[in-house]
Amino acid sequence: MRSYHITQIMLGCLLCLVAVTTGCCIQIGCLGRAKYERTERLSAPMEAGGTIDVETSYGWITVSGGDVKECRVTAEICAQAPSEEEAQELAEQVKIEIETLGKTMKIRAKKPRLKNNRSISVDFDITVPKETSVECESSYGSIKVVDIEGDVKGYTSYGSINTNNTNGSVDLDTSYGGIHCEAITSDDIRAGSSYGSIDIACSGLCPADVVAKVRTSYGSIDFGVPAGFAGEVEMSTSYGSIKTELPITMTGELSKKRIKGTVGKGEGRLELKTSYGSIKIR
Numbered sequence: 001m002r003s004y005h006i007t008q009i010m011l012g013c014l015l016c017l018v019a020v021t022t023g024c025c026i027q028i029g030c031l032g033r034a035k036y037e038r039t040e041r042l043s044a045p046m047e048a049g050g051t052i053d054v055e056t057s058y059g060w061i062t063v064s065g066g067d068v069k070e071c072r073v074t075a076e077i078c079a080q081a082p083s084e085e086e087a088q089e090l091a092e093q094v095k096i097e098i099e100t101l102g103k104t105m106k107i108r109a110k111k112p113r114l115k116n117n118r119s120i121s122v123d124f125d126i127t128v129p130k131e132t133s134v135e136c137e138s139s140y141g142s143i144k145v146v147d148i149e150g151d152v153k154g155y156t157s158y159g160s161i162n163t164n165n166t167n168g169s170v171d172l173d174t175s176y177g178g179i180h181c182e183a184i185t186s187d188d189i190r191a192g193s194s195y196g197s198i199d200i201a202c203s204g205l206c207p208a209d210v211v212a213k214v215r216t217s218y219g220s221i222d223f224g225v226p227a228g229f230a231g232e233v234e235m236s237t238s239y240g241s242i243k244t245e246l247p248i249t250m251t252g253e254l255s256k257k258r259i260k261g262t263v264g265k266g267e268g269r270l271e272l273k274t275s276y277g278s279i280k281i282r
Contacts, residue, residue: 013035033080033117036087040096046071048131050103051150053139058121060107061161065130065147071105073098076123092121141178165203176221187211193219197277202226207270220277223270230266233281235259240278 046052052071054061054275059076079091093112099104109122123141128134133150142159145152151168154161160177163170169188172179179195180191183203189212191198197219202210206226214221227245236240236258248261270280 003221014133015239026164029139033082034084034087035078036084036091037076037078038091040075040077040094042073042075042096042098043070044100044105045069045130046097046105046128048129049150050105050129051133052128053104053135054126055108055122056124056141057248058119059138059144060141061124061136062128062144062244063124063126063128063134063146063148063268065132065149066127068127068129071098073106073107074125074129075109076125077109078121078123079119081118082108086118090114090118094120094122096122101221114164114250139159161191171275187213189214192216195219197221200224209266209269211269213271215273216270216277218276219275221274221279223272223279223281225270227280229268229270230264231268232257232272233270234264235270235272235276235279235281237279238275240274240276242278243280245282 034240044275051237052063058117075096075097076093077094077279079231080089081087097108097110109268110241111120132148134145134148135153138156138159141156141183143156144162145154145166146164147220149167150278152163152166153171155173156177157175158172158177161172161174161179163181165183170184170186170190174196177193179193179198181200184200184201185205187207187210189210191200191214193216194217195218198214199222201224206228208226208228208230210226214223216232234247238257242259246263248259248263251262252260
């Protein structure tokens with residue numbers, strides 16, 4: 001009976017994710033609505049070493065680092081309403097705002113108040129200097145961050161999170177979605193999901209004493225440690241297997257569902273935990 005309920009929950013979550021990632025409307029009674037889309041592009045000077053703060057309620061966010069001295073924003077605005085005229089009117093009322101507060105640049109979409117059976121989504125594609133820290137938040141949408149040398153924070157409720165080639169601390173969290181990170185160079189990694197798997201691979205330049213805390217409730221965890229990792233390791237699962245390619249010196253009681261021990265002598269720490277899923281470190 002328990003496995004049946006778990007399957008039903010996971011299926012419901014999958015349907016929500018499909019609706020979000022494909023841009024489908026999940027509001028009841030939205031069938032037959034007209035849609036209007038428009039693109040807005042903005043830019044503002046930005047010095048290296050600053051922070052970009054991006055937030056959208058419905059939509060995905062992509063932030064890329066480049067050899068630029070400005071912040072370049074492309075916003076894809078999509079409005080849906082009972083008629084095409086009203087959809088266009090709603091889309092035209094959306095204003096993309098860039099506000100600079102000290103070294104932080106905030107990007108927001110100012111939307112009109114909506115009646116029932118109307119919706120607006122705003123997707124952001126942003127390019128900033130590589131030496132920028134990133135803070136992204138979306139309620140319904142995925143997040144992607146690539147080629148960033150500053151710290152990365154990403155939060156979404158319904159959507160996946162992907163990073164590639166980042167050099168600062170990493171703090172990622174999603175409720176319904178997976179997390180996939182490649183080529184991380186950081187001594188501080190935090191990643192969490194309620195319903196989704198987590199796959200993290202450290203780069204060859206990642207410090208050997210990395211501290212990582214990764215947890216999910218329904219999903220697997222695959223963690224690729226940096227070369228020469230040394231420190232404490234703690235892994236646990238309620239329903240799943242644990243595999244490791246590291247020579248762990250065990251401490252405490254032996255268990256197939258929980259491993260606690262050390263690898264060499266170092267200040268690193270890996271804390272990996274899932275309830276329903278397997279764990280692998282390599």
